[in-house]
Amino acid sequence: MTRILGASAVLVAFGVAIAGMVMAIVGTRLRRADIVRGAYTAAYVNFGLLALASLAMVWALVTHDFSVSYVAQVGSRSTPLFYTIISLWGALEGSILFWGLVLAGFTAVAVWRGTRGTHGAAHADIERLMPYATAILLGIGAFFYLLLVMPANPFRAVFPVPADGPGPNPLLQNHILMGIHPPLLYLGYVGMSVPFAFAMGALLAGVKGGAWIQLTRRWTTAAWMFLTAAIIAGMWWSYEVLGWGGYWAWDPVENASFLPWLTATAFLHSAMVEERRGMLRVWNLSLITATFALTILGTFLTRSGILSSVHAFAEGDIGYWFLGFIAIVLIFSLSLVAGRSDQLRTEGRLDAVASRETAFLFNNLLFSVFTFTVLLGTLFPLVAEAVRGVKVSVGEPFFNSMTLPLCMALLFLMGVGPALPWRVAPRDIVRRELAVPAVLAVLVALAVGLLVGGGVYAIVTFAFGTFALAVNLRQFSTGARARMRAHGEAPPVALARLIGGNRRRYGGYLAHIGAIMVAVAVGASSAYKSETEATLRKGETMSLRGHTIRLDELWGRQEPQRFVLGADVTVLRDGKPAGRMDPRLNFYQTSEQPITTPAVRSRASGDLYLNLMAVERDGSTATIRMIVEPLVPWIWAGGLIIVLGALITVTPSRQRARRSLPVAAPVRPPLVPGAAPARPLVIADPDTRGAAP
Amino acid sequence: MSKRGRRVGMAIAAAAILGTFAYLVYGGIGENLVYFLTPEELMARGDRAYDVPVRLGGQVVPGSVVWNAQAVDLRFAITDGAKTVPVHSSGAPPQMFRDGIGVVVEGRYHRAGVFESTSVMVKHSNEYRAPKHGEKPAEMYRSLTTGSEE
Numbered sequence: 001m002t003r004i005l006g007a008s009a010v011l012v013a014f015g016v017a018i019a020g021m022v023m024a025i026v027g028t029r030l031r032r033a034d035i036v037r038g039a040y041t042a043a044y045v046n047f048g049l050l051a052l053a054s055l056a057m058v059w060a061l062v063t064h065d066f067s068v069s070y071v072a073q074v075g076s077r078s079t080p081l082f083y084t085i086i087s088l089w090g091a092l093e094g095s096i097l098f099w100g101l102v103l104a105g106f107t108a109v110a111v112w113r114g115t116r117g118t119h120g121a122a123h124a125d126i127e128r129l130m131p132y133a134t135a136i137l138l139g140i141g142a143f144f145y146l147l148l149v150m151p152a153n154p155f156r157a158v159f160p161v162p163a164d165g166p167g168p169n170p171l172l173q174n175h176i177l178m179g180i181h182p183p184l185l186y187l188g189y190v191g192m193s194v195p196f197a198f199a200m201g202a203l204l205a206g207v208k209g210g211a212w213i214q215l216t217r218r219w220t221t222a223a224w225m226f227l228t229a230a231i232i233a234g235m236w237w238s239y240e241v242l243g244w245g246g247y248w249a250w251d252p253v254e255n256a257s258f259l260p261w262l263t264a265t266a267f268l269h270s271a272m273v274e275e276r277r278g279m280l281r282v283w284n285l286s287l288i289t290a291t292f293a294l295t296i297l298g299t300f301l302t303r304s305g306i307l308s309s310v311h312a313f314a315e316g317d318i319g320y321w322f323l324g325f326i327a328i329v330l331i332f333s334l335s336l337v338a339g340r341s342d343q344l345r346t347e348g349r350l351d352a353v354a355s356r357e358t359a360f361l362f363n364n365l366l367f368s369v370f371t372f373t374v375l376l377g378t379l380f381p382l383v384a385e386a387v388r389g390v391k392v393s394v395g396e397p398f399f400n401s402m403t404l405p406l407c408m409a410l411l412f413l414m415g416v417g418p419a420l421p422w423r424v425a426p427r428d429i430v431r432r433e434l435a436v437p438a439v440l441a442v443l444v445a446l447a448v449g450l451l452v453g454g455g456v457y458a459i460v461t462f463a464f465g466t467f468a469l470a471v472n473l474r475q476f477s478t479g480a481r482a483r484m485r486a487h488g489e490a491p492p493v494a495l496a497r498l499i500g501g502n503r504r505r506y507g508g509y510l511a512h513i514g515a516i517m518v519a520v521a522v523g524a525s526s527a528y529k530s531e532t533e534a535t536l537r538k539g540e541t542m543s544l545r546g547h548t549i550r551l552d553e554l555w556g557r558q559e560p561q562r563f564v565l566g567a568d569v570t571v572l573r574d575g576k577p578a579g580r581m582d583p584r585l586n587f588y589q590t591s592e593q594p595i596t597t598p599a600v601r602s603r604a605s606g607d608l609y610l611n612l613m614a615v616e617r618d619g620s621t622a623t624i625r626m627i628v629e630p631l632v633p634w635i636w637a638g639g640l641i642i643v644l645g646a647l648i649t650v651t652p653s654r655q656r657a658r659r660s661l662p663v664a665a666p667v668r669p670p671l672v673p674g675a676a677p678a679r680p681l682v683i684a685d686p687d688t689r690g691a692a693p
Numbered sequence: 694m695s696k697r698g699r700r701v702g703m704a705i706a707a708a709a710i711l712g713t714f715a716y717l718v719y720g721g722i723g724e725n726l727v728y729f730l731t732p733e734e735l736m737a738r739g740d741r742a743y744d745v746p747v748r749l750g751g752q753v754v755p756g757s758v759v760w761n762a763q764a765v766d767l768r769f770a771i772t773d774g775a776k777t778v779p780v781h782s783s784g785a786p787p788q789m790f791r792d793g794i795g796v797v798v799e800g801r802y803h804r805a806g807v808f809e810s811t812s813v814m815v816k817h818s819n820e821y822r823a824p825k826h827g828e829k830p831a832e833m834y835r836s837l838t839t840g841s842e843e
Binding site: 350353358361365369372373377380384390391392394395397398401402533534535554555556557563585587592593594613614617618619621623 | 700702703707710711714717718721722724725726727728729730746748762763765784785786787788789790794814815816829830831833834836837838
């Protein structure tokens with residue numbers, strides 16, 4: 001019953017998506033608003049259908065309905081409820097279903113936001129491009145619903161019905177982050193479809209001017225926020241589960257999530273150049289298209305099993321479907337850009353080498369090279385196997401040696417960019433803005449070089465990190481101080497109003513600060529990581545870099561879905577107990593190799609990381625790997641700050657509402673949902689208002 | 694500098710960066726390729742077998758494992774049936790490591806005729822396989838089990 005409900009919902013969704021596409025295009029060509037509205041309704045109906053299908057699948061999983069093929073594949077009566085529910089995205093078919101749900105949700109929100117309320121000056125433009133954008137989103141949806149109907153159908157019948165199933169892949173049911181990382185990744189990945197649809201919709205509708213880019217930029221920022229959070233959460237998961245004490249290995253699947261992030265980050269910067277100066281139109285369209293195509297390519301790499309990877313979890317024969325879809329996307333968008341070149345003529349031109357524009361151009365150059373390098377390293381094994389018939393992989397040293405200089409340059413640019421004004425940067429302004437940060441950077445470089453060491457890259461990372469941090473913090477302090485002088489505001493109020501008055505700008509700087517934290521923490525944890533391994537008897541100790549641990553006890557415990565083997569370890573400081581840790585090994589029935597649960601003791605200065613490598617069968621000894629990694633917690637904190645910055649940027653400005661309601665007013669009227677004036681979807685150039693005088 | 698001159702200058706700078714990078718990338722990939730080989734394929738490479746990064750897959754030759762826990766020193770040999778390669782590793786063997794199991798070792802083959810491994814991975818399949826008697830962890834670690842018995 002559940003099976004038939006789910007399968008029919010998906011099938012109907014496919015039909016509705018096709019019908020909605022046709023209605024959107026035919027309706028707008030015939031100038032029949034009633035037909036176009038039918039397409040918008042189709043978008044809402046599809047969300048309902050996909051929600052129904054997903055609920056049906058969750059119900060089937062929770063009730064252990066093994067007559068449903070997907071449940072028979074990933075379900076198990078012994079799996080805890082939480083992991084049973086999240087196995088919705090644990091394997092190929094379920095993940096495509098989840099993708100379809102997220103896409104239908106984004107489509108509905110995009111249609112809702114694009115067709116409700118007034119959008120100020122851009123209203124007419126948005127009204128014209130919405131039907132096309134809706135058609136494109138429904139078209140992308142149709143592709144995924146077709147996958148669900150044909151090669152990736154999760155609702156196939158299984159007969160005879162098995163009594164129990166194997167359960168999800170052990171790696172996916174060993175940590176709570178598996179409930180967070182995949183949905184974030186899908187929100188980021190699928191979210192990139194919306195800016196793509198708006199960009200292509202604007203081209204199809206013949207909308208000139210910059211209205212679409214503001215709309216696109218906001219959606220890209222939202223998707224980028226989720227993607228950033230997903231990548232950081234994925235790194236954290238890798239660190240907490242895989243037991244090698246690292247968080248990034250340039251694994252093809254990691255690269256697949258990173259590639260669209262790189263192009264989207266480039267777009268977020270170059271879009272500002274188009275908004276301000278009318279430059280880089282074709283380039284921005286290319287970045288949006290590349291971002292979307294890379295999300296599909298990433299799914300292809302992950303889901304086709306074409307590249308061997310630690311976490312190519314779901315494999316299937318649907319590789320060709322994705323390849324075909326990428327080809328269609330590229331041909332469609334490239335021919336559209338070429339055919340509408342008159343619409344894309346550049347208005348502005350570069351005035352001076354020392355200007356904000358130039359900084360953005362270099363930013364884009366670096367991000368493009370970065371993308372190209374990672375893409376080449378990721379796809380090279382495919383080419384080598386096809387052309388030379390050898391099975392190879394591209395080693396980590398390639399990625400590290402190629403991308404480290406790029407990261408350094410980007411870190412430096414994050415410091416220079418915000419200090420440079422648009423158009424022309426007079427020398428005295430540059431000097432005033434950069435002098436203090438530069439001096440600080442030199443001091444930090446000397447201090448690190450003389451006192452700590454650690455190689456050129458580590459020193460440069462700290463120096464550039466200090467430089468960029470100082471420049472970005474300075475933006476906040478000068479702006480807030482100006483407000484304090486002008487309005488007599490207290491420092492926290494001035495800071496809050498500064499940010500609130502220009503969310504995009506200061507959200508961006510905050511994201512920079514987070515990125516700098518991540519960069520410095522990654523640099524330090526790689527440069528100063530040290531590890532050792534020892535086999536201990538109970539009561540014996542091992543030490544590394546001032547940390548000492550003692551093995552106290554070994555234990556085993558049978559749990560419903562796994563057998564857990566653990567070591568009780570005491571952390572000693574000056575010979576006295578200072579804490580306890582318990583690294584574990586988890587044996588799942590379906591895995592030959594146990595899944596590790598390393599123990600991590602986090603302090604602001606860094607982590608002590610213990611991984612249980614092996615236990616003697618009689619319980620006499622245990623082999624433990626001990627790793628000391630400085631600053632690792634700052635990676636996660638920095639990621640959180642990036643996300644916070646992006647969140648500030650995408651949150652609609654309350655500038656207008658606040659003018660009549662001063663924050664300092666003693667009584668603030670309660671905010672009634674729906675009572676607020678319709679928020680403008682497109683914000684007028686924010687750099688001109690609320691900025692520091 | 695004229696506007697035109699600036700644009701040309703920027704274009705040259707960009708081309709120089711891209712060119713340098715393309716060159717570095719090309720060389721970098723060639724140097725860092727990791728080959729997936731079986732012992733037979735490794736031996737067939739002759740002189741090119743030495744000192745390049747390789748992932749070698751095969752089975753642990755029964756009786757070849759010498760593990761010194763105090764020195765954290767592991768020696769064994771892996772075979773694909775046709776050729777056998779001795780392997781040395783200075784890390785603990787993975788938990789399920791044993792005679793006859795399929796493994797992938799990553800490292801380099803040295804001219805001394807020993808494969809110096811930086812990591813030893815047990816090859817695992819995601820296919821469900823019922824554990825044989827005595828292979829269940831709860832039985833293997835009976836002396837440690839404190840929780841619910843089977």
